[in-house]
Amino acid sequence: MNKHLFDEILMRVEKPARYTGGELNSIVKDKKDVNIRFAFAFPDVYEVGMSHLGMHIIYNLLNSYPNIWCERVFTPWTDMEKELRNHELELFSLESNDSLKVFDFVGFTLQYEMSYTNILNMMQLSGIPLESQNRDENYPLIIAGGPCAFNPEPLHEFIDIFFIGEGEELLPEVMSLYEKHKKSGYSKQAFLKEACQVEGIYVPSFYDVVYDEAGKISKRIKLYDQAPEVIKKRIIKDLNKSYFPDKIIVPFIETVHDRIVLEIFRGCTRGCRFCQAGMIYRPVREKSVETLLAQAELLLDSTGHEEISLSSLSTGDYSKLIELSQALLDKYEERRIGLSLPSLRLDSITFGLIERVQKVRKSGLTFAPEAGSQRMRDVINKNITEDDILGSVKTAFELGWSNIKLYFMVGLSGETRDDIYGIKEMVYKIKDAFFDRPREAIRGNFNINVSAACFVPKPFTPFQWDPQNTVKEFQDKTGYLKREIRDKKISFSYHDPKLSNLEGVFALGDRRVARGMKKAFEMGCTFDGWGDQFDYDKWLTAFIEENISMDFYNNREKGYDEILPWDFIDCGIRKEYLIEEKEKSLKGITTDDCRVNCSGCGVNTSLVGGPCFEDSL
Amino acid sequence: MKIVFKYTKLGKLKFISHLDNLRVLQRALRRTGIMAKYSEGFNPHPKLSIAYPLSLGVESIGEIAEVEVIDDINISEFIDKMNKCLPDGMAITEASEYADNRAVPSMVCSQVYRFTISHNDQDSVDAAINSLKGLLDNDYPIIREKKKKNKIVKKEMNLTSFIQSIDLLSTEMLDIDIQIVIHVSDTGSLKVEEVKDFLYNSLNGVKSIEVQRIALNFIDKVI
Numbered sequence: 001m002n003k004h005l006f007d008e009i010l011m012r013v014e015k016p017a018r019y020t021g022g023e024l025n026s027i028v029k030d031k032k033d034v035n036i037r038f039a040f041a042f043p044d045v046y047e048v049g050m051s052h053l054g055m056h057i058i059y060n061l062l063n064s065y066p067n068i069w070c071e072r073v074f075t076p077w078t079d080m081e082k083e084l085r086n087h088e089l090e091l092f093s094l095e096s097n098d099s100l101k102v103f104d105f106v107g108f109t110l111q112y113e114m115s116y117t118n119i120l121n122m123m124q125l126s127g128i129p130l131e132s133q134n135r136d137e138n139y140p141l142i143i144a145g146g147p148c149a150f151n152p153e154p155l156h157e158f159i160d161i162f163f164i165g166e167g168e169e170l171l172p173e174v175m176s177l178y179e180k181h182k183k184s185g186y187s188k189q190a191f192l193k194e195a196c197q198v199e200g201i202y203v204p205s206f207y208d209v210v211y212d213e214a215g216k217i218s219k220r221i222k223l224y225d226q227a228p229e230v231i232k233k234r235i236i237k238d239l240n241k242s243y244f245p246d247k248i249i250v251p252f253i254e255t256v257h258d259r260i261v262l263e264i265f266r267g268c269t270r271g272c273r274f275c276q277a278g279m280i281y282r283p284v285r286e287k288s289v290e291t292l293l294a295q296a297e298l299l300l301d302s303t304g305h306e307e308i309s310l311s312s313l314s315t316g317d318y319s320k321l322i323e324l325s326q327a328l329l330d331k332y333e334e335r336r337i338g339l340s341l342p343s344l345r346l347d348s349i350t351f352g353l354i355e356r357v358q359k360v361r362k363s364g365l366t367f368a369p370e371a372g373s374q375r376m377r378d379v380i381n382k383n384i385t386e387d388d389i390l391g392s393v394k395t396a397f398e399l400g401w402s403n404i405k406l407y408f409m410v411g412l413s414g415e416t417r418d419d420i421y422g423i424k425e426m427v428y429k430i431k432d433a434f435f436d437r438p439r440e441a442i443r444g445n446f447n448i449n450v451s452a453a454c455f456v457p458k459p460f461t462p463f464q465w466d467p468q469n470t471v472k473e474f475q476d477k478t479g480y481l482k483r484e485i486r487d488k489k490i491s492f493s494y495h496d497p498k499l500s501n502l503e504g505v506f507a508l509g510d511r512r513v514a515r516g517m518k519k520a521f522e523m524g525c526t527f528d529g530w531g532d533q534f535d536y537d538k539w540l541t542a543f544i545e546e547n548i549s550m551d552f553y554n555n556r557e558k559g560y561d562e563i564l565p566w567d568f569i570d571c572g573i574r575k576e577y578l579i580e581e582k583e584k585s586l587k588g589i590t591t592d593d594c595r596v597n598c599s600g601c602g603v604n605t606s607l608v609g610g611p612c613f614e615d616s617l
Numbered sequence: 618m619k620i621v622f623k624y625t626k627l628g629k630l631k632f633i634s635h636l637d638n639l640r641v642l643q644r645a646l647r648r649t650g651i652m653a654k655y656s657e658g659f660n661p662h663p664k665l666s667i668a669y670p671l672s673l674g675v676e677s678i679g680e681i682a683e684v685e686v687i688d689d690i691n692i693s694e695f696i697d698k699m700n701k702c703l704p705d706g707m708a709i710t711e712a713s714e715y716a717d718n719r720a721v722p723s724m725v726c727s728q729v730y731r732f733t734i735s736h737n738d739q740d741s742v743d744a745a746i747n748s749l750k751g752l753l754d755n756d757y758p759i760i761r762e763k764k765k766k767n768k769i770v771k772k773e774m775n776l777t778s779f780i781q782s783i784d785l786l787s788t789e790m791l792d793i794d795i796q797i798v799i800h801v802s803d804t805g806s807l808k809v810e811e812v813k814d815f816l817y818n819s820l821n822g823v824k825s826i827e828v829q830r831i832a833l834n835f836i837d838k839v840i
Contacts (some may be wrong), residue, residue, distance in 0.1 A: 007674075011673075022706070303644065304647035
């Protein structure tokens with residue numbers, strides 16, 4: 001690219017360092033030295049993508065192979081997109097500034113459904129045809145993985161290969177297969193045919209889907225007879241032995257999370273019924289304290305970050321949390337390196353820890369009761385009582401906190417007005433707990449931030465058969481709470497029901513919604529996850545024009561016998577288990593934490609080949 | 618121990634804002650293992666400050682910053698360690714211990730820039746060289762807009778009163794290099810873009826202008 005023009009453009013756009021590359025620990029190789037060029041594509045802006053741990057793992061993993069050069073590309077913000085289009089420039093990678101078109105692979109990470117149109121936009125901006133069938137050997141292979149790949153069908157037309165499950169071993173396997181093909185004269189079809197034999201790989205073009213008169217799936221047909229019937233997710237058995245980078249890129253500009261992220265375990269044993277992550281990331285696998293301390297040391301030395309964040313689905317459940325946190329504090333307190341512990345369950349021990357953490361860097365406190373009534377918490381298997389929550393906040397207040405955040409969901413299955421009202425009741429009880437103390441004990445400027453998300457039923461959860469609330473129902477509920485919660489000390493916010501509705505369509509959609517997505521993109525929809533860019537009316541128009549009913553996907557109750565679009569994927573959990581859990585939820589019966597009692601989801605036999613963890617049944 | 622150091626900000630780094638630049642320096646310092654002193658208060662931060670902000674998009678070979686470290690350190694060791702940890706385009710060229718009580722940023726009195734002006738033809742080059750001396754003879758009003766309580770307040774200033782000197786450094790083909798010294802006072806200073814506009818408007822046949830900050834001047838010796 002012409003350097004003068006590039007400089008001129010950068011001077012006109014917001015946050016130009018989003019597009020310059022050259023950050024510390026970014027990797028530049030000589031094109032002549034590598035056989036495979038891979039563009040890791042994050043379908044959102046730089047600051048969001050650079051905060052994602054998975055990107056850093058994959059980037060460094062691939063670059064650890066001398067024959068592969070992995071580069072990065074993010075969605076250009078609308079100002080940069082305009083500049084690219086006005087100057088007829090193609091979207092480029094940050095390291096070599098080459099167009100995505102010249103790469104062997106462009107790999108998209110699917111973190112949330114509302115980034116799908118950005119994927120289409122990034123392909124189009126690079127001059128890459130959107131549909132897989134229109135891309136021959138002259139174009140890169142478009143691959144995708146991440147949590148949303150567990151229902152890949154809405155993207156089936158656009159993506160050549162989906163990676164189901166964890167990529168640390170799978171990705172290098174596919175890369176070496178590709179290299180073999182490239183050396184002996186690459187043909188896309190021949191490569192895809194061999195790749196689909198690798199466990200965890202899904203090539204959508206090898207299948208077709210037949211629908212009945214009602215529009216439901218009647219069967220899946222294989223178009224290539226050797227393609228597997230069922231796609232089994234891949235996992236890393238021992239996280240202590242799996243690849244982890246010793247240095248990560250340090251962005252020049254402020255990102256969403258400017259800190260070291262230590263992933264302390266994968267999976268979760270809680271079994272919350274609304275939570276897709278809790279199901280698809282099973283089984284739980286912890287890293288050892290020694291591994292984590294060693295990784296923290298390497299990353300701190302190579303980045304200069306001043307904060308370590310312990311990350312997992314439920315950090316308080318890490319069996320060596322106290323040991324790890326104390327070791328980190330002992331080592332780094334003096335260097336003023338802070339520790340952040342998200343999603344903690346609070347008790348006396350963890351409070352002692354948090355007090356110590358606060359000495360280095362102050363932070364807020366967040367609780368996620370998810371539902372307002374005990375009945376509803378039992379329905380969703382969020383095994384936490386009002387006493388647990390009130391006890392925790394009281395302790396927090398005594399320790400001097402005066403600001404807390406509370407997360408709830410509305411639109412959960414079988415929700416009644418009482419359940420919604422329970423949200424208000426709990427919030428007010430917490431407020432009372434703050435002021436119901438001796439006057440001299442009340443310090444600080446009290447404030448509660450209450451946030452309500454609109455529930456989206458997700459694949460591979462016990463609620464996958466449930467209809468999502470309609471936009472109207474969501475609006476009624478959030479409107480009701482907004483009217484009810486009227487207090488200067490309490491601020492209430494909620495997710496846009498329209499956005500959550502569309503998220504439901506793509507979470508639960510089949511192959512046919514791909515047309516609606518493409519239409520909406522052609523009408524100008526991108527960055528749908530950004531409130532100021534989201535245009536719901538355009539989406540409605542696009543789906544009407546393509547003659548696709550949104551309600552069919554997210555507002556319809558499905559039967560246990562219905563073939564769901566993602567049924568061909570085996571995430572390790574038995575469908576019968578999901579049905580059992582759904583039935584228990586209807587009766588308000590809870591399920592124990594896996595650490596207490598194995599609930600028999602099936603992951604131990606299908607993936608682990610034995611008990612999920614030491615001491616388990 | 619306080620240390621004042623001079624560093625470069627070249628290449629891609631010119632697109633990094635003042636605040637981000639500060640964080641780049643803080644992180645580099647952390648990587649060296651040299652412990653900075655921290656401020657007191659609710660949100661302690663390392664005592665590291667940059668003498669004067671540099672406009673986004675402008676390179677520099679003469680940035681100045683000051684840092685207070687806990688343990689005394691040999692200056693050349695400080696430079697070596699920092700340079701191993703700074704990103705490409707940023708390097709410390711000079712450093713010294715600073716014993717003065719006055720904060721370095723409060724002592725800036727002028728900024729020195731090199732403007733490389735590319736012309737369309739030789740006649741324009743000759744005309745530019747001839748007119749350089751007279752550029753400051755007349756007032757050149759500029760208008761700045763400021764938002765105050767949702768109202769836009771306009772303020773008129775005379776640009777030439779802020780320019781201390783304009784000197785020809787060199788000529789090469791259709792390019793001329795000039796050095797401009799801009800006064801910094803309590804009432805402020807000029808923005809690079811304003812000076813660029815001034816040059817575009819005052820000279821004929823200008824194709825493009827590249828700018829680099831060369832140095833900062835202080836009321837007393839800081840480095």
